[in-house]
Amino acid sequence: MKVQCFTVGMFGVNTYLLTDEATGASAIVDTGETDELVRALSALEPAPDVKMILLTHGHLDHAGALTLLQEVWDVPTYLPRQERPLFETLPVQGRMFGMPQLDRPCGRVDHWVEDGDAIALGETTLRFLSTPGHTPGQGCYFDEHDIVVGDTLFAGSIGRTDFPMSDPAQAVQSLRRLLALPGHLRVHSGHGPMTTLGEELASNPFLGYLRRERGLPAGPTIRWAPGT
Numbered sequence: 001m002k003v004q005c006f007t008v009g010m011f012g013v014n015t016y017l018l019t020d021e022a023t024g025a026s027a028i029v030d031t032g033e034t035d036e037l038v039r040a041l042s043a044l045e046p047a048p049d050v051k052m053i054l055l056t057h058g059h060l061d062h063a064g065a066l067t068l069l070q071e072v073w074d075v076p077t078y079l080p081r082q083e084r085p086l087f088e089t090l091p092v093q094g095r096m097f098g099m100p101q102l103d104r105p106c107g108r109v110d111h112w113v114e115d116g117d118a119i120a121l122g123e124t125t126l127r128f129l130s131t132p133g134h135t136p137g138q139g140c141y142f143d144e145h146d147i148v149v150g151d152t153l154f155a156g157s158i159g160r161t162d163f164p165m166s167d168p169a170q171a172v173q174s175l176r177r178l179l180a181l182p183g184h185l186r187v188h189s190g191h192g193p194m195t196t197l198g199e200e201l202a203s204n205p206f207l208g209y210l211r212r213e214r215g216l217p218a219g220p221t222i223r224w225a226p227g228t
């Protein structure tokens with residue numbers, strides 16, 4: 001699977017184009033909140049064969065431009081089921097962030113994804129791992145080599161858990177499940193550079209509790225929730 005990153009919008013969100021190399025079938029992951037991704041993808045030569053839109057979570061910077069994408073690519077769209085309450089606030093999230101000009105309809109969701117679901121992208125099978133905490137239902141899409149994690153995990157950091165619908169205790173559990181996946185997986189985060197699960201397990205200061213549990217060298221540790 002080929003992974004292309006497009007950093008867009010005023011939050012500098014990383015959106016992705018995943019392409020199954022055997023068939024050319026592509027999936028757009030996340031949207032930004034402006035028409036920047038539509039313009040970037042429309043400029044690609046050859047034009048991508050977009051088969052689906054996958055959303056990691058319902059924050060404005062990740063899902064806010066869904067309607068703009070669907071005007072161009074009217075394809076099946078996937079969102080984690082537990083994310084529905086947050087997604088339904090999209091029409092007013094712009095106002096909440098002080099940018100009412102970004103208030104717009106949610107767009108259409110065709111598939112409400114659940115933990116363990118498999119999604120066929122050409123000959124590639126994408127799996128879905130539910131990783132709530134930053135939001136009620138955020139999740140990750142992955143194959144044998146790459147994982148797109150939204151705001152679950154960043155290089156050297158993790159997604160904020162102090163938003164109104166966040167739950168730090170859930171994030172503690174979700175990171176434990178995420179970091180149980182193979183360390184060679186390349187991590188494509190919602191913000192910042194690419195990393196791997198192995199690198200983060202070894203050095204991310206927010207994952208000290210996982211190193212302790214596994215008897216790994218402690219390294220720098222930030223205690224950010226009970227049990228960490």
Ligand SMILES: [Zn+2]
Nearest residue numbers: 057059134151
């Ligand atoms: Zn977010």
